[in-house]
Amino acid sequence: MSPVFAHGQLRLYLLVLLDEGPRHGYEVIQELESRFNGLYSPSAGTVYPRLAKLEEEGLVQRTDDGRKATYAITDAGRAEVRARQADVQDLRDDLDQSVRQLAEQVRSRVQHQAADLRTELKNAAREARATATPVGGHEPWTRGEAAAYADLEQAVNTFRSDVRRAWRRGGLTADQTREVVDILTDAAARIRAVVGNR
Structure with missing residues (x-):
């Protein structure tokens, strides 16, 4: 029954x-x-x-x-x-x-499954970040490499924000602009040299 x-x-x-x-x-x-x-x-x-x-x-x-x-x-x-x-x-x-009672059981089950799904998605995203393959690379990153890459991304974003803020605050003359471009060009060449030695 x-x-x-x-x-x-x-x-x-x-x-x-x-x-x-x-x-x-x-x-x-x-x-x-x-x-x-x-x-x-x-x-x-x-x-x-x-x-x-x-x-x-x-x-x-x-x-x-x-x-x-x-x-x-x-x-x-x-x-x-x-x-x-x-x-x-x-x-x-x-x-x-x-x-x-049936409605409450279904609601509880759906909430529980939704919570499980959110946890699984977070874990999958964390795992994907930890094992992502670098551009042009063949092996997945280790956790340390993934963390270092995140630090690099943060540093680049911070640098860009700082330069823009300084530029907007005080403005740049033509000479200063050329000097900043030279610094960036030199930094890019040094970064390429480091990456090329990897």
Whole structure:
């Protein structure tokens, strides 16, 4: 029996559904899925045997319509639903609680999976940085090389920011601009020499 129904509750709920009007077995399954906002869908192996049992008890009548069977409540079935109105209300209250519990379980599972995914993405990014292959290189960087490259990137960015800030603050004459270009050209040549010796 489905965990969302207590003992005998699915039987009663099927009677309540059929009291609203005749339905095919598949429609009964869809009604139950809709009632649980798609969080629970009973299997055919859960629903059809119970409908057959209700038919044996004379509470439901089955009519074959081509390849489909339609189930309709009988007078005896209606009498049982009327006689058990208190149970029907308890059933509705229990189903409301089941829906809330299922929704909370799904929400908790989704939050947990989202947290796991964020952790996995962070770890993957960290691993990618640590094992990235340098441009033109063939071997992945060691953790030390990756950290050194990050320091180099930071130093270049800081240098660029400092030069621009100084330039904007005081301005540069043509002679100063040429001197800065010469310094940068010399620095670039020295960097190429260092990289070439690697």
